Amino acid sequence: MKEIKPPRSRAFAPGHITGFFKVHENEDIRYRGSTGCGVVLNGGIETEVVLDNSIDKVQVWLDGVKVKGKTIQSTIEMLTDEVLRIECRADIPVGYGFGASGAGSIGTALALNDVLSLNLCSRKLIEVAHSAEVKNQSGLGDVIAQSHGGVVIRNMPGTAGICNIDQIPSADLKVFCVTMGKIYTEDVLKDADLIGMINSEGKKAFDSLLKESTISNFMRQSEIFSRETGLLDTKAQDVIEAVRDAGGMASQAMLGNTVFAIAESAESEQAIVGAMMDYGDVLVYRINHCVPRLL
Amino acid sequence: MKEIKPPRSRAFAPGHITGFFKVHENEDIRYRGSTGCGVVLNGGIETEVVLDNSIDKVQVWLDGVKVKGKTIQSTIEMLTDEVLRIECRADIPVGYGFGASGAGSIGTALALNDVLSLNLCSRKLIEVAHSAEVKNQSGLGDVIAQSHGGVVIRNMPGTAGICNIDQIPSADLKVFCVTMGKIYTEDVLKDADLIGMINSEGKKAFDSLLKESTISNFMRQSEIFSRETGLLDTKAQDVIEAVRDAGGMASQAMLGNTVFAIAESAESEQAIVGAMMDYGDVLVYRINHCVPRLL
Known part of the structure; x- marks a missing residue:
C-alpha cells in the first residue's frame, strides 16, 4: 500500500541581534514595539509545518524536543483552527538575544500560509508574527527587522508598513x-x-x-x-x-x-x-x- | 616603487521583471513612479566605482564598453562633483525589461556612498537612484522593487518609505x-x-x-x-x-x-x-x- 504523506511546508527566517532600542507602548498592538537598530544574520530558524490528524492539540518542537513555544502558538491561533505540528530547527542559540522567537513566528506564518493555501500577502503574515511576539513579550522589533535584511534601522515602532524601515x-x-x-x-x-x-x-x-x-x-x-x-x-x-x-x-x-x-x-x-x-x-x-x- | 591603488568600491543590485503596472504622475519626483507587481532575480548588475584623477569627466562602462549611462550619470550628479569611473558588469540582458538601469543606479549610489564616505542611509541612496530613473524615464518602479526582494507588490508609487511595499x-x-x-x-x-x-x-x-x-x-x-x-x-x-x-x-x-x-x-x-x-x-x-x- 502506498504511504500517504501528510501535507507539509517549510520556511526560513533569519536571526537578528539588536544593538540599541527604545520601547514604545500603544493600545493598538500593530503600533506597539520598539525603534532602534540591529543586524540580520545568515543563521536563523527553519520551520516546518505538518498537518497531523493523529494529535489532539497543536505541538511545537525545537531541534527534536517538544517545547511550549508560546509565541508560535499565538501565531498559529491567529491564522487557523487546524491541529498541526511545528518542527523548528535552529542554527542560532535560543534565548540569548538572537531573535529566535521572532524567526520561528515568521517561519510558522509563512509555512502555514503555504500549507493551508491561505493566499495571504507577506505583510499580513508579518503582522500576525509581530503581534504574537509583542503579545507574549518575547520581542518587540525582531520580526520587523527580520522581514527586511541587512543592518536594519527601525524608525518607528510597529508592524510592516508602520515601522518605517531604513538600513545602514x-x-x-x-x-x-x-x-x-x-x-x-x-x-x-x-x-x-x-x-x-x-x-x-x-x-x-x-x-x-x-x-x-x-x-x-x-x-x-x-x-x-x-x-x-x-x-x-x-x-x-x-x-x-x-x-x-x-x-x-x-x-x-x-x-x-x-x-x-x-x-x-x-x-x-x-x-x-x-x-x-x-x-x-x-x-x-x-x-x-x-x-x-x-x- | 609601490603602486598606489585608486580608491574603489563595489556593490551588487539584482535585476527585476515587472509583470503588470500602473503609471502615476506627480510633480514631486519622490512620489512619481508606478504601482504593480514583479519578480526580483538573482542575476543583476555589479557596479564598481573608481576615483580617477586621470580623466576629465565621469565615465560609465558596461562589460568593458564605454556607454552613455544617463541614469547612472544622473545618480552620480545628485551625490558628488568628483570625477570618477563606473564599471558595470551585467549578468542580465540590458534593454529587455530586466531593470538593468535601476540595478546600475542603486549599485552606483551604494558604492559611491562607500568610496566617498558619505555615510548616508540606504533610504536616501534609494531615493537618489529612484529619482534618477524616473527623471530619465528609464524605469518607474524597478528601483523600489530591487531594494526589497522576492516577488514585490508596489502598493503606492514613489520612493522608499512612500511606496508601501508588500510581497507574495x-x-x-x-x-x-x-x-x-x-x-x-x-x-x-x-x-x-x-x-x-x-x-x-x-x-x-x-x-x-x-x-x-x-x-x-x-x-x-x-x-x-x-x-x-x-x-x-x-x-x-x-x-x-x-x-x-x-x-x-x-x-x-x-x-x-x-x-x-x-x-x-x-x-x-x-x-x-x-x-x-x-x-x-x-x-x-x-x-x-x-x-x-x-x-
Missing part, C-alpha cells in the same frame, strides 16, 4: 558571537525604571546614528547604550574590552547575555576571533541581506 | 527567460492612449492580486495584462502559449520584449525549458530574496 549600507560582513547566559525579555520589560533608562539612552544612540549611518557608528552607539543603561553584564564587558584591545568593535546583544562583534575587513577577522575565543565558543555568522522565504 | 510569499523558484527584442520604456511612456490602457488594465490586475496573493495568480494577471493592453508581441505570445501547452505559466516582461516563466515545482522546470528553447536561448535565474549590498 553594508557588505555581507562577518559577525562573531559569544553567548554567556540567558536574559528574559519579559523580565526586562516589567521594570519601569529600566525602561526609562533604555528609552533615554536609546534616543541618544538613535539621534547619533542618523547623523552618520555607518557600521562603526552603529557598534559605537550600541556599546555606549549597553553600558549607560546598566544592561551590560560584567563578563560581557571583559569580552568587549578584549575585542577593542585587538582593534575590533563589539557590543552586547539586546536583550541577551551575548557579545557580538562585526569584522569590518578581512584583516580584522582573525584578531577578533582571537580575542573572543578566550571567553567561550565563537559562533560565526554573516550579515544577511535576504528576507524570509519558503523552502 | 515564495521560495527561491526558478525563473526562465527568452529575450526577443528591445522595447524602449521612454517611447511607451510618451503614448497617452497606451498609458490610459495600461492604467485601466493595471488596476484590474492589481485588484485581483490582492484577493489572492499567489505566484499563479501573479502570472495569470500578468499574462492578461500584457494581452489586454496590446503590449504583447506576437512572437512572445507564441512562446507563452507553448509554455502553457507544456503545463507552465509565462508572461511578457514589462517593458521589454522578453518572455518569463516561473517554475512552481521542480517537476515543471524541464517542461518549461523544453517549450521555451525552440524560441531562443533560455536564461535561467531564481527568485532572489536578497536586497542590494556592498561587495
Whole structure:
C-alpha cells in the first residue's frame, strides 16, 4: 500500500541581534514595539509545518524536543483552527538575544500560509508574527527587522508598513558571537525604571546614528547604550574590552547575555576571533541581506 | 616603487521583471513612479566605482564598453562633483525589461556612498537612484522593487518609505527567460492612449492580486495584462502559449520584449525549458530574496 504523506511546508527566517532600542507602548498592538537598530544574520530558524490528524492539540518542537513555544502558538491561533505540528530547527542559540522567537513566528506564518493555501500577502503574515511576539513579550522589533535584511534601522515602532524601515549600507560582513547566559525579555520589560533608562539612552544612540549611518557608528552607539543603561553584564564587558584591545568593535546583544562583534575587513577577522575565543565558543555568522522565504 | 591603488568600491543590485503596472504622475519626483507587481532575480548588475584623477569627466562602462549611462550619470550628479569611473558588469540582458538601469543606479549610489564616505542611509541612496530613473524615464518602479526582494507588490508609487511595499510569499523558484527584442520604456511612456490602457488594465490586475496573493495568480494577471493592453508581441505570445501547452505559466516582461516563466515545482522546470528553447536561448535565474549590498 502506498504511504500517504501528510501535507507539509517549510520556511526560513533569519536571526537578528539588536544593538540599541527604545520601547514604545500603544493600545493598538500593530503600533506597539520598539525603534532602534540591529543586524540580520545568515543563521536563523527553519520551520516546518505538518498537518497531523493523529494529535489532539497543536505541538511545537525545537531541534527534536517538544517545547511550549508560546509565541508560535499565538501565531498559529491567529491564522487557523487546524491541529498541526511545528518542527523548528535552529542554527542560532535560543534565548540569548538572537531573535529566535521572532524567526520561528515568521517561519510558522509563512509555512502555514503555504500549507493551508491561505493566499495571504507577506505583510499580513508579518503582522500576525509581530503581534504574537509583542503579545507574549518575547520581542518587540525582531520580526520587523527580520522581514527586511541587512543592518536594519527601525524608525518607528510597529508592524510592516508602520515601522518605517531604513538600513545602514553594508557588505555581507562577518559577525562573531559569544553567548554567556540567558536574559528574559519579559523580565526586562516589567521594570519601569529600566525602561526609562533604555528609552533615554536609546534616543541618544538613535539621534547619533542618523547623523552618520555607518557600521562603526552603529557598534559605537550600541556599546555606549549597553553600558549607560546598566544592561551590560560584567563578563560581557571583559569580552568587549578584549575585542577593542585587538582593534575590533563589539557590543552586547539586546536583550541577551551575548557579545557580538562585526569584522569590518578581512584583516580584522582573525584578531577578533582571537580575542573572543578566550571567553567561550565563537559562533560565526554573516550579515544577511535576504528576507524570509519558503523552502 | 609601490603602486598606489585608486580608491574603489563595489556593490551588487539584482535585476527585476515587472509583470503588470500602473503609471502615476506627480510633480514631486519622490512620489512619481508606478504601482504593480514583479519578480526580483538573482542575476543583476555589479557596479564598481573608481576615483580617477586621470580623466576629465565621469565615465560609465558596461562589460568593458564605454556607454552613455544617463541614469547612472544622473545618480552620480545628485551625490558628488568628483570625477570618477563606473564599471558595470551585467549578468542580465540590458534593454529587455530586466531593470538593468535601476540595478546600475542603486549599485552606483551604494558604492559611491562607500568610496566617498558619505555615510548616508540606504533610504536616501534609494531615493537618489529612484529619482534618477524616473527623471530619465528609464524605469518607474524597478528601483523600489530591487531594494526589497522576492516577488514585490508596489502598493503606492514613489520612493522608499512612500511606496508601501508588500510581497507574495515564495521560495527561491526558478525563473526562465527568452529575450526577443528591445522595447524602449521612454517611447511607451510618451503614448497617452497606451498609458490610459495600461492604467485601466493595471488596476484590474492589481485588484485581483490582492484577493489572492499567489505566484499563479501573479502570472495569470500578468499574462492578461500584457494581452489586454496590446503590449504583447506576437512572437512572445507564441512562446507563452507553448509554455502553457507544456503545463507552465509565462508572461511578457514589462517593458521589454522578453518572455518569463516561473517554475512552481521542480517537476515543471524541464517542461518549461523544453517549450521555451525552440524560441531562443533560455536564461535561467531564481527568485532572489536578497536586497542590494556592498561587495
